[in-house]
Amino acid sequence: MAKARASLQRQAEELEMHHEDVKGADPEDTLDESADPLEESGRTIDTSEDEEVDEMVAEDIERFENSFVGINKRYRLINRIGEGTFSTVYKAEDLEYYKYNNRWDIEERDRRKWSSPASKAKRSARKPHYVAIKKIYVTSSPIRIFNELELLFDLKNSDSVCPLITAFRHQDQVVAVLPYFQHQDFRDYYKDMKVSEMRLYMKSLFTALREVHKKKILHRDVKPTNFLYNKWQTRGVLVDFGLAEREGTEWHQCNCTLPSDERRYRIAHSVYAQNQQAGHQTTSYPKNDTRGSRRANRAGTRGFRAPEVLLKCTQQTTIIDMWSAGVILLTLLTRRFPFFHSADDIDALLEITTIFGRKKMKEAALLHGQVFETNIPSYSEHGHSLEKIILWCTGRTDSDKNAPKKELDEEEKEAVAFLYKLLECDPARRITAEEALRHPFLTKAYADSEADEDMVDLNEV
Structure with missing residues (x-):
């Protein structure tokens, strides 16, 4: 292993001679935009x-x-x-x-x-x-x-x-x-997947993420076209580590990692809080801002970036991949791909606000020492439940108020309970890959797999 790494290091040094020195660049932040998922081939x-x-x-x-x-x-x-x-x-x-x-x-x-x-x-x-x-x-x-x-x-x-x-x-x-x-193209099967098939898909994905996260590696670009899934073998493979990095790379302390008491103190004594205390009804900015600009890695694909990535958290962890996996499950449940399709980070934050509401997005921003404000009246304070979003997207809402209320079936409700654990705006409360594989929604996938293997054994006898 040491010899292989040394060989790779030598190759990197040799390659470096063929390129201009990139260390002199000092961008505001690092942003590598992966290809649009609709433009990629996937079969x-x-x-x-x-x-x-x-x-x-x-x-x-x-x-x-x-x-x-x-x-x-x-x-x-x-x-x-x-x-x-x-x-x-x-x-x-x-x-x-x-x-x-x-x-x-x-x-x-x-x-x-x-x-x-x-x-x-x-x-x-x-x-x-x-x-x-x-x-x-x-x-x-x-x-x-x-x-x-x-x-x-x-x-x-x-x-x-x-x-x-x-x-x-x-x-x-x-x-x-x-x-x-x-593998098959995600677009060929995502609209027809049963919840039982979603369990197997997500189980395979989280098996991969568990292994990646054990090594303290952030994939940074989890999306359907980077998870090659064969539905007949019920097995997928995580690919494309071009944007991946080791946890702790170029870290700078972020408020989200501080103890709650210290975080509350910092928020209470921030420029934003002082402006609020001074009676400003809207967010205002100091004429002479002495604060340094914030730089953070925002690499990934539009629509799959976690809130902390969009909010420039400077201590991002492997948990960012869990949000991206949650977007995949949301896509499967709503039958809409891509589910989020923002043009930039601001649009991406507003798309998330549509679901989770202004209150939760303000809390998420403060968690990372940022301020989130919007005066768009269509964004409600508390957003909408994921259950309602899925019913809307799958055409199960009725304009007739007297009609019987439509609900998700029991398997879909189990999936939504799991989805809430993935699409958690506070990264500290988001479920890990190891915990996901022990969640009741996925443990049923293990039971299904064992039943299939028993059937194979019987047929061969």
């Missing part, structure tokens, strides 16, 4: 040899092979299966698969585990094995590339997390070789 279920390749994709593959000398000796590129802000991913056949110990190949292990001796004999002939080649754009800084490779290496034996097989560098280009996972 790799076709593994046939004769799958169609678009002419432009074929040209792209040819350019890649010509620019990255030697790549076609080890891999046969087949198709482009994903494009993001920072990279492009290709499906490829691993031409040297049988030369190595491929412990990363989960699907092959599963096939061997459940195959009969007869089928194993049939499989003795060598069959093609596929990988995903992630071409990281040269505009990415060497530090970012090294960080992603190092985190993937640290997570190589983690359940439901995409492991790093290997990585190559040619001049200023870097590619990461990852397992190729068959």
Whole structure:
């Protein structure tokens, strides 16, 4: 492990020579905007040899092979299966698969585990094995590339997390070789998922997040297109650690981590509180503000960022990923994707306010030493319940006041109770991945999985 890290470090140092020094930049804060979830491709279920390749994709593959000398000796590129802000991913056949110990190949292990001796004999002939080649754009800084490779290496034996097989560098280009996972496009199934299927989906996602968070790593970009889910295998894999970072990176103390007494004291003696005491009805700002500007990492995807990320909390923890997972569950329950679709951070905060109300958003802002004010009359003080939001979105509201009141079914109510634990504006009260896997909503998923395995065993007997 130490040798691998040293090798990665050397690669980062070599890469750094090909880029301008980025340390001189002093932006107000760090914001890496991941691709819009509606613009990303999210399906790799076709593994046939004769799958169609678009002419432009074929040209792209040819350019890649010509620019990255030697790549076609080890891999046969087949198709482009994903494009993001920072990279492009290709499906490829691993031409040297049988030369190595491929412990990363989960699907092959599963096939061997459940195959009969007869089928194993049939499989003795060598069959093609596929990988995903992630071409990281040269505009990415060497530090970012090294960080992603190092985190993937640290997570190589983690359940439901995409492991790093290997990585190559040619001049200023870097590619990461990852397992190729068959999965369906989220847009093809999210409207039709039953609550029992949602349990299995969320169980697999939180299994991955538990492993990531154990290593004190923030993924920062949890969303459907970064969780490759195969609904037939009821298994998903968390991918794309391009925005991930270790907990504690560039931390500065935030009010949210202080004891409640000290936090209340700071709020009571803040500039905002003094203005309120002076009788100002609206928020005013000092003419000569001596306070320094606040810088915080706000990386992620629009609509999936937690409130503390939007409010520039300077001590963000792994719990930010739990909010993003909650948005996925809200999407499944409301049948709306994307559920939040803001243009910027202000719009994002207002979208959250629509649901949780002005009072809760003011409290959330003060928690991080910020002030939240809005004079838009349509935003109510206490917002709306998640139950009502789901009924509205799924067309189960009735304008006739005399009609019987429509309610969520029992399974949906269980899901909503779990959802409240995820979409908690105070990060200190939000549920962790470990706690989520012990929640009654997900423990039923374990029971369902065990029942399915018993049925498989019976059929084989």
